[in-house]
Amino acid sequence: ATRAREILERLGAGDPFDPDGEAGGGAGPRAADVIVSRSPIDGQEIGRLTPHTPAEVADVIGRAQGAFEQWRTVPAPVRGALVRELGELLREHKEDLGALVSIEAGKIVSEGLGEVQEMIDICDLAVGLSRQLHGLTIATERPGHRMMEQWHPLGVVGVISAFNFPVAVWSWNSALAFVCGDAVVWKPSEKTVLTALACQALLTEAARRVGAPEQISSVLIGEREVGEALVDDPRVPLVSATGSTRMGKQVAPRVAARLGRSLLELGGNNAAIVAPSADLDLAVRGIVFSAVGTAGQRCTSLRRVIAHESVRDELVEKLKAAYETLPIGSPLEPSTLVGPLIDESATSAFLAAIEQAQADGGTLVTGGEKADGVAGGQYVRPAIVDMPKQTDIVKAETFAPILYVLTYRDLDEAIALHNDVSQGLSSSIFTLDVREAETFVSAIGSDCGIANVNIGPSGAEIGGAFGGEKDTGGGRESGSDAWRSYMRRATNTVNYSTELPLAQGVEFV
Ligand code: UN1
Numbered sequence: 450a451t452r453a454r455e456i457l458e459r460l461g462a463g464d465p466f467d468p469d470g471e472a473g474g475g476a477g478p479r480a481a482d483v484i485v486s487r488s489p490i491d492g493q494e495i496g497r498l499t500p501h502t503p504a505e506v507a508d509v510i511g512r513a514q515g516a517f518e519q520w521r522t523v524p525a526p527v528r529g530a531l532v533r534e535l536g537e538l539l540r541e542h543k544e545d546l547g548a549l550v551s552i553e554a555g556k557i558v559s560e561g562l563g564e565v566q567e568m569i570d571i572c573d574l575a576v577g578l579s580r581q582l583h584g585l586t587i588a589t590e591r592p593g594h595r596m597m598e599q600w601h602p603l604g605v606v607g608v609i610s611a612f613n614f615p616v617a618v619w620s621w622n623s624a625l626a627f628v629c630g631d632a633v634v635w636k637p638s639e640k641t642v643l644t645a646l647a648c649q650a651l652l653t654e655a656a657r658r659v660g661a662p663e664q665i666s667s668v669l670i671g672e673r674e675v676g677e678a679l680v681d682d683p684r685v686p687l688v689s690a691t692g693s694t695r696m697g698k699q700v701a702p703r704v705a706a707r708l709g710r711s712l713l714e715l716g717g718n719n720a721a722i723v724a725p726s727a728d729l730d731l732a733v734r735g736i737v738f739s740a741v742g743t744a745g746q747r748c749t750s751l752r753r754v755i756a757h758e759s760v761r762d763e764l765v766e767k768l769k770a771a772y773e774t775l776p777i778g779s780p781l782e783p784s785t786l787v788g789p790l791i792d793e794s795a796t797s798a799f800l801a802a803i804e805q806a807q808a809d810g811g812t813l814v815t816g817g818e819k820a821d822g823v824a825g826g827q828y829v830r831p832a833i834v835d836m837p838k839q840t841d842i843v844k845a846e847t848f849a850p851i852l853y854v855l856t857y858r859d860l861d862e863a864i865a866l867h868n869d870v871s872q873g874l875s876s877s878i879f880t881l882d883v884r885e886a887e888t889f890v891s892a893i894g895s896d897c898g899i900a901n902v903n904i905g906p907s908g909a910e911i912g913g914a915f916g917g918e919k920d921t922g923g924g925r926e927s928g929s930d931a932w933r934s935y936m937r938r939a940t941n942t943v944n945y946s947t948e949l950p951l952a953q954g955v956e957f958v
Pocket of ligand 1: 907
């Protein structure tokens with residue numbers, strides 16, 4: 450708690466125990482009395498904030514709308530300066546913000562820092578993009594006419610994010626939204642409010658330095674009721690939501706009911722096919738990082754290995770050996786590779802899934818129980834479960850370090866098993882056979898938004914579009930042309946002739 454407090458003070462984010470501080474502070478009935486932030490490292494309280502009321506949410510959105518109306522008139526390359534400044538501040542405060550991510554989300558030091566680096570990377574990308582928000586010029590059928598497309602700022606973007614990437618997901622959305630001329634209203638997970646206030650403080654400072662409107666960015670503190678007020682507000686043309694498929698299925702129809710747009714980044718059930726020709730040592734490294742990194746709490750975490758029968762035993766043997774040497778403990782210890790789960794219900798879900806998998810005929814190869822870590826924290830031993838078939842529990846996304854192993858004979862069978870889950874985020878194949886690799890990334894291969902060869906499914910760079918199909922929600926964030934979701938397209942036909950020819954050859958006086 451002391452360290453979190455010191456970091457927040459250095460980042461200019463105020464006192465995490467001040468009930469009248471950054472969040473809330475207005476009069477009126479409260480959704481919940483208080484939001485308590487606890488460190489998953491030891492369960493200790495590290496902050497206590499007053500949640501916003503729905504009336505305050507409406508007020509925040511109104512002010513964001515005002516900021517948007519001003520911001521959209523600033524030329525895009527000039528808007529880029531705000532994001533460049535944010536990137537500079539993130540570089541300056543990388544250690545502090547990374548440590549705060551470790552304290553509040555339980556990530557190991559290197560992954561906390563990596564998450565901040567991901568923010569810096571998207572800022573760099575967005576600054577470049579601020580000079581490249583281009584439309585097309587399209588040939589028209591009418592003489593003396595020109596047809597073109599422009600991309601205009603969209604409005605207030607609502608961002609809903611999860612505890613597991615408490616700062617990067619905001620930045621993927623915000624860095625793009627800001628250069629696109631939008632304002633952002635962010636509802637972070639109620640489990641990671643302090644990191645959100647830290648981001649907001651850095652953005653406020655960046656806005657001050659470049660003279661951008663202060664209300665261009667705001668944070669909403671609260672639970673479901675606050676999220677709903679954001680989702681239902683007609684002044685929010687885009688809601689970008691990251692979290693469970695369950696959450697997405699609630700958000701999407703509400704946004705659709707008012708004909709708003711949603712950008713959904715939901716659950717994954719990511720797999721790795723390990724083919725006969727695979728470099729097994731490389732596969733083991735890729736698998737362990739993807740399955741165990743962030744204690745299996747990434748949406749891109751590897752949850753299923755589909756191994757060819759000729760390599761399965763050796764692979765499982767090597768994985769077991771690697772799992773049994775994994776250092777588990779406080780994520781602040783530099784040698785730790787497996788930190789805590791976010792809370793007690795995550796541990797219960799982990800244990801229940803392992804029990805179910807065994808009831809389905811699975812064999813526990815290693816792990817699968819609570820581990821010693823720091824008193825008060827939720828530490829578990831990452832599990833490998835050998836499964837005779839892909840039962841319902843394997844098809845479910847349990848947000849914990851459980852790796853199910855399935856066995857296949859030919860590649861068609863492997864791809865069928867691979868795609869036979871409701872989620873479609875990320876995927877991978879380990880093979881040295883170019884036919885298998887190309888088939889996997891082709892139209893008849895993986896049905897996911899991300900398909901990799903000889904690397905695991907997690908740890909994507911920001912340059913590519915990030916997201917997936919089916920129950921993953923279909924949205925794309927981050928790189929490539931994901932910026933288009935944050936803008937509105939206008940098609941313009943300009944007549945510079947003295948005639949008025951009509952399209953499709955229509956004659957009308
Ligand atoms: C998430 O888990 O919500 O590809 C995002 C990755 C990270 C992002 C994960 N760059 O694993």
